Amino acid sequence: WEERATEPHRSTLALYTELLRLRRTDPVLRAAPRANLAVETHGEVLEIRRWLGNEERLLLANFAPAPVPLAKLAGAPLQPLQPLLRTGAATEAPDILAGYEALLLKRRPGRYAAR
Numbered sequence: 001w002e003e004r005a006t007e008p009h010r011s012t013l014a015l016y017t018e019l020l021r022l023r024r025t026d027p028v029l030r031a032a033p034r035a036n037l038a039v040e041t042h043g044e045v046l047e048i049r050r051w052l053g054n055e056e057r058l059l060l061a062n063f064a065p066a067p068v069p070l071a072k073l074a075g076a077p078l079q080p081l082q083p084l085l086r087t088g089a090a091t092e093a094p095d096i097l098a099g100y101e102a103l104l105l106k107r108r109p110g111r112y113a114a115r
Contacts, residue, residue, distance in 0.1 A: 018085060022104070026084070028052045042073055045097065056107040057084070065099035073097065081105045 003009045023029050032052040040047045044064030050057045058081070060073055070081075083094075088101035097103055 015087060022084060026057070026106075028055045028057045032057075042068075045073055047073060058105040058107060059102065060097055060105070061102040062097045062099055067099055068097045070095050070097055070103075081107055 004013055028050050032050045036051050038049040044062060044066075045068055046059075046061045046063065048059040048061075050059075060070070062068055082105065083103060084106050085104040086101065087103070088098045
């Protein structure tokens with residue numbers, strides 16, 4: 001149990017704690033049925049969309065070492081997107097998905113358009 005206080009265990013535990021909190025408190029992550037789920041790939045980036053009513057969550061996971069501009073992935077201007085969780089050290093610009101990074105975004109109401 002002492003390992004929880006040292007890296008990389010401390011940051012992994014913090015990530016899982018935050019993910020569980022989001023799952024418990026976010027209405028889209030808590031209640032959206034599987035029918036409200038869309039998955040796409042963009043090269044080495046996985047995009048998962050979940051929505052409930054006019055609320056949407058977008059998960060982007062980069063499985064490659066190279067950074068990717070978010071505008072290329074999000075399918076809309078970045079302004080209506082609000083970051084909820086970012087796994088990287090945020091060393092890249094906020095509009096870049098770093099290599100091996102995941103980003104959970106909240107799209108403001110009324111912006112979702114089913115593909």
